[in-house]
């Protein structure tokens with residue numbers, strides 16, 4: 054049976070939902086194997102077993118994180134050489150895409166990014182993705198080497214394998230600083246908000262220029278829904294919220310179950326990052342705003358009146 058290699062980078066003590074989604078897609082397309090970077094905790098190994106992972110590759114060096122992506126790509130290329138997979142899956146983060154690109158060069162393989170669904174198996178693997186700022190949905194196959202795909206979060210509900218596996222471990226010899234690589238000289242933790250990461254969140258409440266810099270109602274609604282806070286580029290450019298919250302063509306692409314857009318006009322570059330969300334709710338003062346073209350539910354109104362009422366009502370119903 055064809056194998057599918059999944060790259061999992063530093064999951065910590067538990068696999069994240071995005072990791073589980075990749076393992077679910079891998080199991081549907083073949084026999085899942087994992088190239089792990091970082092410590093392998095017992096709970097992580099047990100979950101991999103539940104998801105049918107047959108083999109876990111690990112690097113001989115724990116210094117991959119001391120560098121930017123080059124040694125991770127070298128490690129993954131060696132794991133792919135040994136595993137001979139029918140496909141390699143990575144997450145769709147900036148780093149995942151960069152590793153995928155480097156892996157593509159190292160293995161003379163085609164790379165598909167921003168994948169939202171996979172079908173078929175083995176060498177017949179077909180990816181669905183949206184292109185041209187989300188204007189078209191296309192299906193594509195790699196015509197060279199091993200198909201390398203970076204998959205957006207929330208593309209598939211995680212599902213353990215029908216039968217669990219007993220993963221074997223294989224160490225890949227790798228010298229982290231051997232080739233040309235940029236070394237990381239310092240790190241600073243990002244202040245934690247207690248909210249889920251934007252790309253993993255099931256619910257995102259996003260604010261734009263219409264907030265006029267006051268993200269209070271956006272944050273309150275996000276918190277009552279257990280969601281993340283996003284933003285349009287107008288809001289991040291104005292410095293009202295950090296750049297990492299930007300959703301869109303030059304920000305994060307997200308696909309939550311629920312995306313609430315408030316005070317955002319819905320420019321094509323914003324739509325490109327969120328239009329694959331399952332349910333889109335738009336709140337905008339202007340009934341002609343283009344965001345209503347893609348909204349499942351629209352409220353024409355002032356976000357400073359609409360959002361607090363929604364937050365209050367949800368709070369009441371939950372108490």
Ligand code: FAD
Pocket residue numbers: 260261262263264284285286287288299300301302303304305315316317318319320321322323326336337338339342354355356357
């Ligand atoms: P505006 O377009 O100014 O819209 C504000 C909206 O708020 C209006 O519709 C208004 O009716 C409404 N409003 C005002 N007050 C209220 C209120 N009190 N209550 C309710 N509604 C109210 N944009 C992104 O978002 N993400 C990207 O990744 C991105 N990448 C880009 C890349 C390129 C190359 C370029 C050229 C542009 C990019 N942009 C991106 C910018 C994009 O074109 C828009 O300029 C931007 O999305 C507009 O942000 P906005 O909707 O918040 O602001």
